[in-house]
Amino acid sequence: MxxxxxxxxxxxxxxxxxxxxxxxxxxxxxxxxxxxxxxxxxxxxxxxxxxxxxxxxxxxxxxxxxxxxxxxxxxxxxxxxxxxxxxxxxxxxxxxxxxxxxxxxxxxxxxxxxxxxxxxxxxxxxxxxxxxxxxxxxxxxxxxxxxxxxxxxxxxxxxxxxxxxxxxxxxxxxxxxxxxxxxxxxxxxxxxxxxxxxxxxxxxxxxxxxxxxxxxxxxxxxxxxxxxxxxxxxxxxxxxxxxxxxxxxxxxxxxxxxxxxxxxxxxxxxxxxxxxxxxxxxxxxxxxxxxxxxxxxxxxxxxxxxxxxxxxxxxRRDLPLRKTVTQVYVIPFKTLVAEGRAVCQRLRRAGIKTDIDFSAKGISDGLKYANAYAIPFVVIVGPDEVAQGKVKLRDMRSGEEQLLTVEEVARQVAQRLS
Structure with missing residues (x-):
């Protein structure tokens, strides 16, 4: 056909x-x-x-x-x-x-x-x-x-x-x-x-x-x-x-x-x-x-x-078109997918448009995916972060990383995107 x-x-x-x-x-x-x-x-x-x-x-x-x-x-x-x-x-x-x-x-x-x-x-x-x-x-x-x-x-x-x-x-x-x-x-x-x-x-x-x-x-x-x-x-x-x-x-x-x-x-x-x-x-x-x-x-x-x-x-010829509505991409470690999903839900309830890496292939692959779609923020859910009751927020434009609670992530993302 x-x-x-x-x-x-x-x-x-x-x-x-x-x-x-x-x-x-x-x-x-x-x-x-x-x-x-x-x-x-x-x-x-x-x-x-x-x-x-x-x-x-x-x-x-x-x-x-x-x-x-x-x-x-x-x-x-x-x-x-x-x-x-x-x-x-x-x-x-x-x-x-x-x-x-x-x-x-x-x-x-x-x-x-x-x-x-x-x-x-x-x-x-x-x-x-x-x-x-x-x-x-x-x-x-x-x-x-x-x-x-x-x-x-x-x-x-x-x-x-x-x-x-x-x-x-x-x-x-x-x-x-x-x-x-x-x-x-x-x-x-x-x-x-x-x-x-x-x-x-x-x-x-x-x-x-x-x-x-x-x-x-x-x-x-x-x-x-x-x-x-x-x-x-x-x-x-x-x-x-x-x-x-x-x-x-x-x-x-x-x-x-x-x-x-x-x-x-x-x-x-x-x-x-x-x-x-x-x-x-x-x-x-x-x-x-x-x-x-x-x-x-x-x-x-x-x-x-x-x-x-x-x-x-x-x-807007010089401005790239947005490829996705996603504001935050959650990348959990392979053993922490359930915790990653819980983080997703908390961010969504706070009004943040959130997606998750279900495959859990690794941080590097997750960052490449987020970069390909120009997703502005990534949240990494790893064992060290979970032990402290926090997650790592990465600003994909500046490369800056912060250790924050989920509530703090929601506030930071909302402020920076407003």
């Missing part, structure tokens, strides 16, 4: 998974500081939910993994966490609002592969359901600013309102039936450049003069400052008052369910050119899942774990 992963999928060895878990823990902490509560939904959704009118739209469905169960029902792998949230709220219409939830999980898109983008990837979402206040939009952007401050990543937040785009379409005299096609093409501006955007719009059936007028307006921040879309955006910008937040009329966000404010977050001075986080207001989707009987406003933001990790790895 030729052992290979499916294209666009990957394994994460411990040294990478440890860093991923650290990032997720920081995101969870900040989500909860902002009052968001956790939610979990299935990876597989019914196709009619994924393809509903106010879901992701034509472009995203082209990248959706589709499958059929044994009962002949059409299903798909979720391509984001927003559609499952809308479906959840639709199935639980009596939930108290505003409902603030976060969810961290894998999503799937059968699209092109590039640096920072795979076909299975994590999204880390925070959404506010049931509030139409522009302060809710500002809250999501402020959350992003705080997240990247915690990661020490310098960012710029591009922000716009979808209504600005609709006004651009009308001003360019683009027929209404081509509205979404024009916006989808504009969404690729940073990736393919202005000439290719115009060429694509013409291929979609839009007249060249209209396409050029549309693109010109999207690149002129002054042209639509009196528009309805910008008037909706002003209170969001006023609430934030941050130079890192920049109004960008050309920002489109490809997903068709957005109805108002939209934003994308980019790292400055990084080889990772894709967005690190993105989101916006989607006031129609959830009501659609309720059959259109009620309009339920919602706004949210999604953090891309993969591109964030790529940026962090760039920043």
């Amino acid at each position: 030729d052992l290979q992963l499916p294209r666009g999928m990957r394994d994460f060895p411990p040294e990478e998974k440890i860093l991923r878990d650290e990032v997720i823990a920081i995101l969870k902490n900040l989500f909860e500081l902002y009052g968001f509560s956790p939610l979990e939904t299935p990876v597989v959704e019914r196709w009619e939910a994924l393809s509903a009118k106010y879901s992701g739209g034509e472009e995203i469905l082209k990248e959706t993994f589709k499958l059929t169960d044994q009962g002949g029902r059409q299903l798909g792998l979720r391509y984001d966490l927003t559609v499952p949230l809308a479906r959840f709220v639709g199935m639980n219409p009596t939930i108290k609002r505003p409902f603030k939830r976060y969810q961290i999980g894998t999503v799937y898109r059968d699209g092109p592969i590039k640096k920072g983008r795979t076909r299975e990837f994590y999204q880390c979402d925070a959404d506010i359901v049931g509030s139409s206040s522009p302060l809710a939009d500002a809250e999501c952007v402020q959350l992003a600013l705080d997240v990247f401050e915690r990661f020490k990543i310098d960012v710029v937040v591009k922000i716009n309102n979808r209504k600005v785009l609709y006004e651009l379409v009308r001003a360019a005299q683009i027929p209404e039936k081509f509205t979404e096609a024009a916006i989808l093409s504009l969404d690729k501006l940073d990736k393919i450049g202005p000439d290719e955007v115009i060429r694509e719009m013409v291929e979609r059936g839009i007249e060249r003069t209209s396409a050029e007028r549309f693109l010109s307006g999207a690149q002129d921040p002054q042209a639509f400052k009196n528009s309805e879309g910008y008037r909706e955006l002003e209170p969001v910008l006023s609430a934030l008052r941050d130079s890192r937040v920049v109004w960008t009329p050309s920002l489109a966000r490809g997903l068709s369910y957005y109805t108002g404010t939209i934003y994308e977050v980019y790292a400055k001075d990084s080889s990772v050119t894709g967005s690190l986080a993105a989101g916006g207001r989607y006031d129609n989707m959830i009501g659609q899942f309720l059959g259109g009987t009620e309009k339920i406003p919602a706004v949210g933001i999604s953090f891309g774990l993969e591109p964030i990790l790529e940026v962090l790895k760039e920043q």
Whole structure:
């Protein structure tokens, strides 16, 4: 058998998974500081939910993994966490609002592969359901600013309102039936450049003069400052008052369910050119899942774990990744394995992440093992130490050794690692 992963999928060895878990823990902490509560939904959704009118739209469905169960029902792998949230709220219409939830999980898109983008990837979402206040939009952007401050990543937040785009379409005299096609093409501006955007719009059936007028307006921040879309955006910008937040009329966000404010977050001075986080207001989707009987406003933001990790790895290029979570490796003499296990348990109860050399092949082999995994401390359990009711603590970085009680070891390790 030729052992290979499916294209666009990957394994994460411990040294990478440890860093991923650290990032997720920081995101969870900040989500909860902002009052968001956790939610979990299935990876597989019914196709009619994924393809509903106010879901992701034509472009995203082209990248959706589709499958059929044994009962002949059409299903798909979720391509984001927003559609499952809308479906959840639709199935639980009596939930108290505003409902603030976060969810961290894998999503799937059968699209092109590039640096920072795979076909299975994590999204880390925070959404506010049931509030139409522009302060809710500002809250999501402020959350992003705080997240990247915690990661020490310098960012710029591009922000716009979808209504600005609709006004651009009308001003360019683009027929209404081509509205979404024009916006989808504009969404690729940073990736393919202005000439290719115009060429694509013409291929979609839009007249060249209209396409050029549309693109010109999207690149002129002054042209639509009196528009309805910008008037909706002003209170969001006023609430934030941050130079890192920049109004960008050309920002489109490809997903068709957005109805108002939209934003994308980019790292400055990084080889990772894709967005690190993105989101916006989607006031129609959830009501659609309720059959259109009620309009339920919602706004949210999604953090891309993969591109964030790529940026962090760039920043930490000179720092080795941790190969294990183990903080102390206990090496007992061959006749003292039971005593070694007892030491392990006492350290674990003190909150120290501890492993033990079960083989008891000897001190030299144990030290080599600890060194290979860059375990910071070793505890040696030998006859002389046991006779004194103590153990030997070795700092693997400095080589310093101390004769200590187990309680003293726990305190020393905790202090040095803090």
